[in-house]
Amino acid sequence: MTNKLVTLDDFTINQTRQFPKxxxxxSSILRDISLxxxxxxxxxxxxxxxxIIGQFGATxxxxxxxxxxxxYADEALINVLKRSEHCAGIASEENDDFVxxxxxxxxxxxxxxLFDPLDGSSNIDVNAPIGTIFxxxxxxxxLGQPVTAEDFLQDGTKLMxxxxxxxxxxxxxxxxxxxxxxxxxxxxxxxxxxxxxxxxQMKEDGNIYSLNQGNTIKFEEATCQFLQYCMxxxxxxxxxxxxxxxxxxxxxLHRTLIKxxxxxxxxxxxxxxxxxxxxxxxxxxxxxxxAAGGMSSTGTQRVLEVQPTELHQRVPIYIGSKNMVKKAVxxxxxxxxx
Ligand code: AFP
Numbered sequence: 001m002t003n004k005l006v007t008l009d010d011f012t013i014n015q016t017r018q019f020p021k022x023x024x025x026x027s028s029i030l031r032d033i034s035l036x037x038x039x040x041x042x043x044x045x046x047x048x049x050x051x052i053i054g055q056f057g058a059t060x061x062x063x064x065x066x067x068x069x070x071x072y073a074d075e076a077l078i079n080v081l082k083r084s085e086h087c088a089g090i091a092s093e094e095n096d097d098f099v100x101x102x103x104x105x106x107x108x109x110x111x112x113x114l115f116d117p118l119d120g121s122s123n124i125d126v127n128a129p130i131g132t133i134f135x136x137x138x139x140x141x142x143l144g145q146p147v148t149a150e151d152f153l154q155d156g157t158k159l160m161x162x163x164x165x166x167x168x169x170x171x172x173x174x175x176x177x178x179x180x181x182x183x184x185x186x187x188x189x190x191x192x193x194x195x196x197x198x199x200x201q202m203k204e205d206g207n208i209y210s211l212n213q214g215n216t217i218k219f220e221e222a223t224c225q226f227l228q229y230c231m232x233x234x235x236x237x238x239x240x241x242x243x244x245x246x247x248x249x250x251x252x253l254h255r256t257l258i259k260x261x262x263x264x265x266x267x268x269x270x271x272x273x274x275x276x277x278x279x280x281x282x283x284x285x286x287x288x289x290x291a292a293g294g295m296s297s298t299g300t301q302r303v304l305e306v307q308p309t310e311l312h313q314r315v316p317i318y319i320g321s322k323n324m325v326k327k328a329v330x331x332x333x334x335x336x337x338x
Pocket of ligand 1: 118119120121122123212247248249250252275276
């Protein structure tokens, strides 16, 4: 171990020290989430070895079939956060409703956590990267009482922190607060997330676009025009751009954060709100990307400013390098003006 090794704990303790009034509760929740993700990671690593992949049989609120690992990940996060002294309740993409923790410590806790326990789960059986996405809000309901729906339906501008864990060729936790975005890689021999990507910044420009191009026939005019723009030749602007799509938002956005580019899951003729969930996927990812200097829009509005009305609400999303997102949005504005 070298002197330069900074664990996630070291890092958050140092960050907390910058704020004399900070109680360390947020850092404690992050530690709990990272513990749950280490448990999930172990199981993800074993997916090819044990009979754990495959359909679990149950269907979630989205009408999607759950796989065993989703359920395992969901339970790992719920169990760890339930035992945490600082989490008042959770909402998970896998469950219909939020869960209020009602023990004497939890009802006096300040924070609630929302998560998508295993995003991109259709990639599990092909060994492609998958991830856990989480976000932390300060509750708005009265301390000493169980949390209420309002605690979970806050808009993204109220986020205290958000992050994701990517289970890929290595396991990495990316964590954002208003102070910035930092990446920690799991050092398996000591079981610690160690700072590997300090102060992550999103490039202003990029040359990779990422979307499910197979949906082109359903896309609205503005999306087709943007797609055409990405594919046409323009030597000075280094077009055509490259197309990359894994089909796991965590993996596609992790690449976008590191290399620059745009990820989009737009509205289409059938799905006016796209596919991705505001509270579990779009808000946490938008918070991270904005904290790294990038941009995120529904096409007509900053994602973080959308007022959630229900837990499983969906929104269209254009997210990534500022200039690429602005360009995509400009096609929408043009079609609206025409
Ligand atoms: P799954 O968790 O069902 O695999 O969905 C993943 C996801 O929510 C998100 O991570 C991807 O970006 C998006 O869906 C992929 O959707 P398409 O398969 O329609 O491209």
